[in-house]
Amino acid sequence: MTSGQLFNLVTLGYFASMVLFVAFLATHSRTVAMLATILAYLGFAVQTVAIGLRWYETYQVPGGMGYAPLSNLYESVVFFSWTILLIFLLIDLKYRQKSVGAFVLPFAFLAMTWAQLRLDSSIAPLVPALQSNWLTYHVITCFLGYAAFAVACGVSIMYLIKVRKESHGEDNPAGGLVGLFPSAKILDDLNYKAIMIGFPLLSLGIITGAAWANYAWGTYWSWDPKETWSLIVWFIYAAFLHARFTRGWAGRRAAVLSIIGFGATIFCYLGVNLLLAGLHSYGAGG
């Protein structure tokens, strides 16, 4: 069994879980929701094992010295989907809002599919710039932050759908796809909670990145596109956090800001590497 095969299983598991979460919205069946959650847990467990296995495999390649599997685009995308599941399961444990799964699992499934089908999964030993413990701290904090923002984005989409339905049709009975959504108030609160988790993690991600840059290159901040975009993301969520306390900015505008924030996060993560040039160029392709 290789880690690649296990990751394929994980992808299938997340796909099934996603379909079941959507089916839950349609059928309102508790059993379906339970199955979807169990599959999400199973997928997460297998993915954890697979990441461990890949770590082991990095020691097995000829000339390899072993490294935490967080060094190229493939590994980071896989780790990203793992962190999305982690944050989702934590929020599920605390708030038990099953319908959220239908809007969060797709992110994890898409990430895994893209990684497995389109990205280069070969194990390559680390170039000198990446040989640093800061790499591990930096990647883990950043991606936990990104995952929290992904959950916030999913919840914000739910919020917008919910509010729209509520304002449009009074004839809309408790049924329908939206019937099982948490109330707008809870969704707004979940959005805020997820960003509350994500923001300190993003800050820590930027700080560990700066510390590493200072250690490797002698500059903690050089306005390269990756750094700048991470700061843009930080500005957006800082605006979000302050918007919460301002009249007229909670609710709809906050949800929109959260979605824009996640869009910027994805651009910071992928767009910068694929479209712009900069210090993080080794993160692209692989």
Add this chain to the structure above:
Amino acid sequence: MSGKQSGIMTAVWDFFCSLKLSIFTLICLAVTSIIGTVIQQNLTRNEYLNVFSEKTYAILDALQFFDMYHSWWFVGLLMLFCLNLICCSIKRLPRVWRVVKNPMMTPSDAALQGFSNADVCRVKGQVSDLAARMETFLAQNFTVARRNQTEDGIYLYAEKASYARFGVYVTHLSILIIFLGAIIGNIYGYKGFVQIPEGGSVDQAWLRSGGTIDLGFSVRCDDFSVSFYDNSQRPKEYRSLLTVEDQGQVIVEKRPVIVNDPLTYKGITFYQSSYGPAGGEVMTIKAKVRDADKTQALVLHRGEQGLLPDGSRVQVADFTPSFRNFGPAARLQVKPPEGESYVVTVFQNFPDFDNQRNGELIFSLVDFDQLYYTGLQVTRDPGVWVVWVGCTLMVLGCLVAFFLSHRRLWVVLKEEEGKVRISLVGSAHRNQPAFELYFDSLKEKFRQELA
């Protein structure tokens, strides 16, 4: 000051304190920052003219888009951001300070009615006995309370995590500290680079901003090497061996400096950042006398002449690290003590090649060493510690601000129509839903206690 003037002053002050200004500034910073990631920064005029027309170039240049993060308007936005931070802290901090330092120990009934989490029980008994029981109750279920007696009755007050109210201000302060660190670094620090050939040393660095700066000591590169992963072009390690000498004394000797492991001396840090050929190789040449057990090895630079025991002079006329597919090769000019000079070609990979020439001396190329220079980034930044202090405060401040809340409980005991009226009132400065749940369970215990 007239009323109108003070009205304007208040308006200006409120403007700089407002949350709307914070949101506006943050969004402006986010949007304008994009410009510098799309337009490459700090290129030369000619490089820009390859992309933009004269006219576009002139407009973008006037807007300082080519060095936008240092432009007057971006720095202006950052200053507005700081001003906003400072003003709203000045406005709100004293009030928060008062709440924490001088808590409402004996709030009026009106003040107590303002809190949404409350419960009341009426029981028979002595006020002082009940107060003692409630003190134990609070100590067991919350924390030790402070007791105050007034004419009205007995007030018990307990609080947790009052410092949580400062989390926001610590976070705001941390941003100012980070800016301060950056400013210190800009004024008192510098960024430069040196290139040292193997065996060479420097006591000056080139500044990125132009010019040179004296280091105050000398750095020698004893050796530079680059290694690759097995059978690949993938670099594994760049390594310089550096020796630092200060006033003739060796301070650091042959310290390996690799990427991610710099060398610091007297506040100046050297980072491995590049390398290149220093334009010279050293060849090890062996000359064997035919049919004798005599061998002589020479270590020669290109063009350098070496003397063999029989009086022949050898000079490396040419060298290439790869001659077609045959690997490293050298052409030697040999001048015997008598007679014509001749040319010999030797290959490192084919040590017996010169044997076929049937000369009196058999030459071979044993090894060669490419001479490199090492490129080091040289940085002095006395503000960097201030930045790290700011960063630490930011993370701590965020955690406190987001995850802790200042929780307060009051128990007020008053005599009322032969009974004692005991009210339990609670308040949290944030995360109300969680506190409501907590208060509900506390209310249950409170009623059981008094039942």
